[in-house]
Structure formats: structure tokens, C-alpha cells
Amino acid sequence: MRLDDFAIDNCLKCSLCNTVCPVLAVHTRYPGPKRLGPELERLRREGISTDTEWVEYCLGCHRCDLVCPHQVNVSEMIARAKAENRKPLIRGLRDWWFARPGLLGRLTTILPTLSNFALSLKPARFLMSKLMQITPQRKFPSYARPNLRSPMMTGKESQRVVFFPGCFIRNNRPDLGRVVIGLLERSGLAAEVASTECCGVPAMANGAAAEARAVARANVRALAQQVDAGLRIVTACSSCGHMLKTGFGGVLEDDKEFAGTAQKIASRTFDLAELLRSLSDAGKLNVNFQPTSLRLAYHAPCHQKSQGIGRPWYHLLRMIPGVSVEDLDAGCCGMSGTYGFKQEKYAVSMEIGKELFASISAAQPQMVVTECATCQMQIEHGTTFKAVHPAEILLQAYDERRCG
């Protein structure tokens, strides 16, 4: 991040960042990325206090970074300001929990059935809204028994990869984790499940810089041996992928002990679809897909776009014979992880989602596919359509004949 001391001078005030900000588009008073990023950053660097609650409203979608013609890291500046921002007690407490989905997951998955039952109770949600300012409008994702294990290793060394499940697949959707492992298996790759926890995106998003550094270090320790052995790391959650590829959001850049390995991890991390696409290019992808007449609409999550890998899922899904896939290209869903759960941000979150909801309604697909778990939640909350991970569709396509 020290390198970016110069980035601020690259800002020419062209305001293109403002033209793509999902929050600015729906919130009249939001000052926008140009102001909250490079403009106020100049004051912050001089040690002038610019305390503003508005930095909390940044989604962390990175759209401003992607449109900037001069590669100013606008959202990173806002994220740093977020970490410095002092929040009122209750929000601070709530965000402390939201920053630690790993811890939350470990606690709730001790007795998942009981936790799910408790979290779904109306009085519990009412209390959470009053005491924690968590919106009662949304359902919490259900927790599962965390039983995602590495399959038995039989393959050769060169065919091994490491699967980084992140906290959501580990604690909420271990079945999806098995889908990912199954998908890799079909093309001859043996995936071992990394003994990692949360990637740190929620910590960054909730302004918990120390926690983000702590989980980043833990993840580097957990992955060090495998990347040193030359193994590739596979992510199936776009936020995890974004975090790993950016060296854990740059939080370890000043950390002599960890920076090198974090960089190595970044260069060895592949999004699941990115890896499958490269297998396909090399003629090594198992393309034994069975025909299906599925009509899908694809939503690319913001953290997929911020990885700069094109649209690998879109192209992979289209390899299934008979399938139709529409790329919705309708902006950000507005959920942004824990953002949409926050009572004061719920309305903004839903307003941002409107464009996507409308485009889904217009497309009338049988299902929406998107690789981000919280985009799925938002789509199912804002529309009547089911949203699934594209990996589930692709794995199913191998077996379509058996079903029909």
C-alpha cells in the first residue's frame, strides 16, 4: 500500500468513479467514491480529521477501481478510512461479530439445527433488530454440520490442488464444497481441503483491520507448505478469490514475515471456473456434458469482476449442449456480504438491487446462477427466482442422462 502514495496524484478528478458507484446512484447524500477516496485521503494523510459515517456506506464492490483510467485504488483508500472510523457502540458491537464469520460459524455449527431454529424465530429476529440493529427483513443463511473433508488421495502429485472453501462453504454449504471437489475430480484433479477459515473480506468490510491481518496470517500459515510444494489453490467463492489474489487485500504488505508467501499464494490462486477454462483450453477438461434444456441467467458478482479473469463461468456453462445462458450484466446486487444485513443500510441495499431484480424478471430464467453466496441470498430475497452456484449446474450436466 505504500506504493500507492503516488496513486493519489494519478487522480485527475474525472469523476468516472462516481458514474459507476452503485451507492451514489441510489443515495442522494452519499458523497461518492471520488470525495471519500482520493479527495479526503489528502486530508487524512495530513492528519486532518475527516470523520465521516459515509465511508461505512461503501460496498467494497471495486467498481470505482476498475473504471479508473489511471488505476487509482479508490476503494482501498475508503477501506482504510473505514478502519479508522469510530462507530457508535451498538453498531460497533454488531460489526465486531460481522467481521468474524469464522468465529460465528464455529459457535453456531456446534449445534446447527438448534442455531438455525433459534435464528429463524421471529422474536429472535426482532430482538436482533432492536439490540444489534440487524434487519429483521432478512433470513440468516442456515448453518450445517461442518463435515467438509478431503477425499482420499489417489492421484499423482501433479494432479493435486488445494481447495480453499472459505467460511461460507465450510459452515453453511459443505455440500457445495463436495460439488466443487467432485467437479475437479471429473477432470482428473484431486482437491484437498485447506485447513483455513475466513478469507478476511468480512473483516475488511467491517473496518476490523487487525482481524483482517490476523486471519490473513493464519491463512498464510495454513497454505504456506502447499504453495511451496507448487500446488494451485482453488476458490469457489468470488470474494475469497479476490482476497487471496490481492495478497489478502494488501494487509500483509508491510509484514516481512508473511508478505512473500502471501504474494506466492496470490500468484497460485485460481477461481474454479478460471482453472476449468484453462483446462478446457489445454484440451484437458472432461466435456462429457449431457444435453439439457435449462434456461439460465448469469449474474457476475463484483468480486468476480475485480479478479480480471473475463467471464469463465459464462463460457463454461455454454459448453453444456442445449443450455441457454443470458449474461444479465445488471450491475451490483447491493448485498455486499454483511452490508445488506445492517438495518440502516437495508433500504440502500435493496434499492441497488432493483436493476438486477428487474433484469432477472425480464429474462424469466428457470434459475439464476452466480458464484457469490450473498448475491444468491439477495437474488432470492428480491425476486421469486432460485439462485444457485454455477458449479452445481456443471456437475449435474455430467449426470444429466442418469436423471432423464
Add this chain to the structure above:
Amino acid sequence: MGTDRYDVVVVGAGLSGLVAAGAAAHRKQKVALVATGPGSFVNGTGWLKAQEILRASEAPDLREAIAFFCELARLAGCPFAGDISTARSLPAVLGDFQSVALAPLTLWNAEPRDGVSSAIVGVRGLSCFDENFMAERLTERARLMSSGCTYTARQICLSRDMGVPVTTLRIAQCFDCDPVFRAELLYALWAAASGFKRILVPGMLGLNSSAEQIAEFERELGCPVCEIPTLPPSIPGLRIFHRLESYLHQSGVELYRGFPVEQVEIHDGLCTGLRVGSPGHPLHLCCQSAVLATGRRSASPLGEEYAGCDQQMRPLTSTGSVMARNLFIAGPLSNSDVENHGNVLHILTGYRAGNLAASIRENHAAR
């Protein structure tokens, strides 16, 4: 490392890059467009100035290139009107008249015509647009030109909270997605237009609206309306970009947004691919030919060695040898003469480079 394969990869989404990608796509090539943000033409009006046409008038393919661009813009829903051989006047935000050859169709309403009375309508609280200043200056200019045109300043007040300051971006965003807002704006403009033959408003009628949607707004208003592009972001400029990019995408051009090309791979005088600086590890784009339309503000991926291009748009080293036979230069990079820049040159070089890049693959296939 991921590898994506294309016939033609175009780098840069300024006017030259968009035209190059359009030209290659029209010749049935599989095209990728890599860009970090739009080019700087979005900061302007989208006009093709008469002066620029004059400077490029010796180019034998000028008419063809402009005709292609106009066709592209029409298909994208932002048609241009005008003629390369006729210079006409259009008012600008600083209250002067510019000599223009071609402009987006919707901007021509502002052309001064004998004796026509116009209202220049500002919005209360809007930064970067001063209707009084504009009206005063334009009236004075019109008097000098003895065109008999009159300009009167009017201001509308929008009831909803538009933030401080109000920006054309905010108004354009509301215009795009809120029918209630559009109705309110329509009513306010209708009231301001009373007694005038036409109204001039700051560029704010939507970030994505097609010419047809603006014409519909005009029909409801019952009076010709014209936008005056303001400071960056210029809404009419951005609109052209959005519509052209979205048209290319629909025609099958794959867009890679957000990360710069860090390296052009050249082996034995042939460009084999490009490396995009995505986080973690680079993205590799394999291609039969490529167009570099990066502009001059970004670091050139060809490095210090690059010293201009030849007649065939191919990059040359300082000793005059061709760097790669299937690599073509478009836009400001193709011309070191800063004076000679402008939308016309960018369209011309983009058109040439796009066609040359497409012919590489076609020749390949023919052989």
C-alpha cells in the same frame, strides 16, 4: 494461467479502440476489447469539429471511415448527423459557437437559426452550468453574427433532494431509472419553455438513453430540446461510450474491463498475445492480431522502443524496423503531433487499424 483465444484483441476503449473493435467485429472476427475505463472522449461533447475534418482531409479513406463510424453509432442507438464537407455552428457551455461537421443527432437542435428564440434552462443548485452567463454571451455572439437569435436564461427548481451540489450525473441517473422524476422534470421544463421556440438544457438526459428515448421526451415536451455538454463527466459523451460499448458487447465482442495490458508478446516479428495485469497472476490473451489504442497518457505496453508507426499502422522502432507485422496502432499513439489530435483522427486510425487487424486472419484463412 488462464488463456483466452481471439482473432483480434483491441487494447483501449477510447473512440479509436471502440471503432477498431467495431470494424473487426463487422468483419466477423472474434474480438476482445481490453480497457481500463473509457477514453478521454467521454469528457467532451462527441462532436467532430470542422477543423479536425480539414486536417484529415487528405486521407483517402476519410469519408469511408466516417461513414463506418456513423453506421456504428446508428446501430448503437446514438446516431450522428452532419456532413464532413459542411461546417455548421453549435453553442458550447462557455457561451461561444463552435464550428462542427458531425455531432450526435440530438445536439443539432441547438444550431442557431434565423430569428429563433431559445430559453437556456438551468437547474437550481446545479454546479458547472450558468444559464445567465451563457444567455448573455450567446446573445452577444448572435448579435455580432446578426442571426437574429435570442437567448433568455430560465431556471427550474426540482422538488426532491438532489444532494449538494446538484450534478448532471445525479440528474442523469434519476432520469434513467425513475419515471416519476422524468415526469417532474418534463413538467418543469415545459413550464420554462413557454413562449420559446426551443430550450437548451445542460447535458443531463440520461447516461444510457437512446436517441429514440430522447426524441420521445421531446415529443412529450412539445418543443425541441437540446443538451449542452458540461464539465466532466460529460453526460452526452458518456452516453455515446455506454451505447457503443454495449452494442459491441451485444455483437459478440468480449469485454475485459479494469486492468491494463502489461506486456505485448512479440516473437520473430509477430505478436502472439497480450498479458493483462489482473491481480495475482496475469491473464493471457492469445490473438492472431492486435490493435493498440491505449492513448498517450497510459504507459505504452511497447515500452521505450516504440517510435511511431508506418503507413500500415504497424509499430516501428527508432531505427525504423517494424516491431510486429500483425500489430496495429490507433488513436493518439499513432501520431506524435499533439496538434493533430481529435475525434476525427481517432476514428480514422481506429477504422484503419481494425480493418488491417481483421485482414490478417482473413488472409490466413484464404491461404
